[in-house]
Amino acid sequence: MAMIAMILVGLVALEHLYILVLEMFLWTTPRAMKSFGMTKENAQITKSLAANQGLYNGFLAAGLVWGLVHPDASVGRSIEIFFLVCVLVAAVFGGATAKKSILLVQGLPALVALVFVFLT
Structure with a gap:
């Protein structure tokens, strides 16, 4: 269960x-424009805003990885829970x-992961 x-x-x-x-x-x-439903014009206008959003997504990923590699499993679990809730x-x-x-x-992948983290 922990491996899952x-x-x-x-x-x-x-x-x-x-x-x-x-x-x-x-x-x-x-x-990216197809994924986010953007026109070329809107993509150009919102490029800096999107980069900011991307940075925040990177912080979420970094937090989840931090939880996975933390040497204290119980602390790592708490970190994973926090970032999955985020x-x-x-x-x-x-x-x-x-x-x-x-x-x-x-949302669904994070919810499924959160359930499995709670079950370990």
Whole structure:
């Protein structure tokens, strides 16, 4: 059970690293514009805002990795719980204010990981 929890937390961290790359470095590419439903003009206008969002997604990923590698397993678990809850809150907010799909794409994996972390 603990290994499944670690894998799930790692997958959520990887997802947020991917979002970091999309938002910070690829925002004006066809892939990112399609993912976020942006036109070329809007992507150019919002490029610095997206980079800021990407940085925050990187912080979420870093926190999850920190929890995974912390030498004290109980402290690491608490760190993982904190950052998974942060991801959930961000997903609920994003789902309510931007795109409903954020609830499934970001919220569901974080929720599943959180359940497995609690079960270990």
